[in-house]
Amino acid sequence: MNVLSAFQNDLFLSEEEKQTGFWVQDNLHIAHALSPLYASFQLPAMTYGTKQGFKTLKLPIYQFVVKLADGKMYQQNIPFPGDVNDRLKEHQEAVKPLLPRLKPRLYEYVNEVFLPFYTEVKRSAERPLSLKEAEEKVKELHDFYKKAWQLHFEIVMPRSDLGMMLEELYGALTGDANTAYVYDLLEGVMNKSLETDQALWELTDTVKRSDPLKQAFTEQKSEEIEANLLGTAEGREFLKNLQSFLNEYGYRSANSHEFIDETWVENPLHALSIIAGYVRKDYDFKKNYEDVVKKREESYRDVLAKMPECEEKEQFKLFYGWALDAWGLDEDHHFYIDAMLPATARLFLLNVGTLLADHQVIHQPQDIFHFYYDELLEVLKTPVASHELIVNRKQEFEENRHKKTPPAYGTPPQTGEDPLLERVFGKMGPPEVDETQKIFKGSAASRGVYTGVVKIISDPSQFSKLKQGDILVCETTAPAWTTLFSLAGAIVTNAGGILSHAGTVAREYKLPAVLGTKVAVDLLKDGDVVTVDGTNGVVTIEQQ
Known part of the structure; x- marks a missing residue:
């Protein structure tokens, strides 16, 4: 067994930790096996980000600690060390001023922090780098990951608070035990995921209105669609429009939380395959979305009509307005942080991989994802052939991908369900x-x-x-x-x-x-x- 460095050792769940703590596999957000390099960025960023973000919001939980076991991510929730009830009051005071402007707050961070950094990362992905430059840029990216995930939690957590406040008011005013019904009143809020799908359906409608385009999508294999589109002026114009779509929405991949998977912006086949599937379906995105909005507005009016006229009802209406404005935030933050950060990082890291391949450290740029962070910094300082290491890591990664892992380690704490x-x-x-x-x-x-x-x-x-x-x-x-x-x-x-x-x-x-x-x-x-x-x-x- 290879001896782990101090950095790598801190990533892995030890046998002692499995016995003394309670660690749950987060198969909701990251169910797949992680590549070594992605784990090197994501795990420290989440552990650091929750600690700092929860401190800022004064949450009644100290932090999440995340570690690897058989390539999968496991999470331990560290409780707040002080009085939880006092901390909860502090938390409510901390989030109160944030609730009216959750969405504007997100976009301030997007425009002032995230997009400027991504612009710089893309520049570093498109130009030749020296080994020294690459080393410094990799360090900058690793540092930014920590900052990004601190902001991630500071952005998303208050929205959950607002939802729970709405539930409490709804239950008190209606007597309905199913307080989760309040989330049905928040349907039909445009977000970046729906926006992406809407744009794909608009491209699909363009195909449906043109016999030559329709033929390219319905009579050819997916791999041949692009070539056939290039054969006609109409097809070339369609590909031009598709590229505009990818430039805006293409920074996503099969697994958002990973470097190893090809992004849409790298290969139009991902979007073309989806459009090919859509062409075969009769679906009106605009009408269906409008129907959802209409139904939501009707349901909201019905709920209000059942509520007694009182101060709590006015508070419900106020909170509802804030929530309606902010409800797209969950998908929007994912678009700009969870997906766009690793997607732009991947393109930069592939450029670093090309540099290492030129120095005979690895065979191909994609091999870079099988280094751990500290190893990557070391080979950028002193380029040494690492072919055998990469072969072993690739084999280990494939084994982890197919390995059946336990949902948790340790004994669950005897506390009520949150x-x-x-x-x-x-x-x-x-x-x-x-x-x-x-x-x-x-x-x-x-x-x-x-x-x-x-x-x-x-x-x-x-x-x-x-x-x-x-x-x-x-x-x-x-x-x-x-x-x-x-x-x-x-x-x-x-x-x-x-x-x-x-x-x-x-x-x-x-x-x-x-x-x-x-x-x-x-x-x-x-x-x-x-x-x-x-x-x-x-x-x-x-x-x-």
Whole structure:
């Protein structure tokens, strides 16, 4: 076994830590195995970012500590060391002035901090670098990752506070025990994920209105679409418009939290394949979105009509206005931080990889992702051939990708369930399965009942399996998966709660959704017929 450096050792979960702490695999946000270089950036940034961000917001939790085991990310929640009730009051005072302007606050950071840094990273990705320059730029990127993830938590956490405040007021004013209904009143809020999908549908409509374009998309293999489009003036104009789309929306990849996966902006085939699927479907994005907005406005008026006239009702209306303005923040912050940061970093790191390949340190630029951060700095200082190390790391990475890992290590603390964490991560505890009745349960994330055929989707390489009306069953979803929601009939996931990405987007698309079942991917297989009851959080197996 290789001896780990001090930096690498701090990334890994030790046997002692597995026994003395409680570590949960975060399969909601990062379910895949991480490459060494990405882990070197993401894990220290999350550990540091939560500590500093939670301190700024005076949260009644000290920090999250994240570490690796078999390539997967595990998280331990460190409780606040002082009086939690006093800390909670401090937290409420700290977030109070932020609530009216959560979205403007995000975009101030985007325009003043993130986009200027990305501009510099892109410049460093496009010009030749010396070894010394590359070393300094890698260090700058590593430092920025920590800053970015501190801001990430400072940006997203107050929105969750606002949601819980709305729930409390809604329950008190209506007497409805299902306070989570308040999130149905926040549908139809445009965000960067919906905006991306809308732009793809606009490109699709252009194809549908043109016989030559339609032929390029419907009669050719996906790999041949671009070549056929280049053959006509109309096709070349379409590719020009597609490039404009990619320049704005293309900084995403199959797994947002990773360096190793190709981004859309690098290869138009990703977007072309999605458009090819859309061409075969009759769907009006604009009309469906307008219908969601209309339904939301009607539901809000109905709720207000049932509330008594009082001071609390006026407070509900005020908080609701703030929430409606801010509700797209969850997808927007992901667009600008979770996705755009690693996407732009990847392009820069590939340029550094080219430099190392020129110095015979590695065979190809992509090999750079199999170094740990400290190793990368070392070979930039003193270029030494590392081919055998990279071969071993690639093998280890592939093994980790397919390895079945435990959902947690250690003994869970004997504390009550946090309602906010449940909203995001789903219900804690064991899965709820009734083999006699052939049902299993999860969080009721989006209302409605739908019966259809199961398609298990493990990663974006399997997106083409999902046909119109199929039930999407997966571990979790991320913004790159949003393109499937206009095809699916319902959603079932292993991980996540009503405020996870899958829950938020399912409500926008009016798809029944049962999330956080913990077992769906293991119990079901392609071709099974199930009924998804998103109102009650129940999945019934009809035929296997």
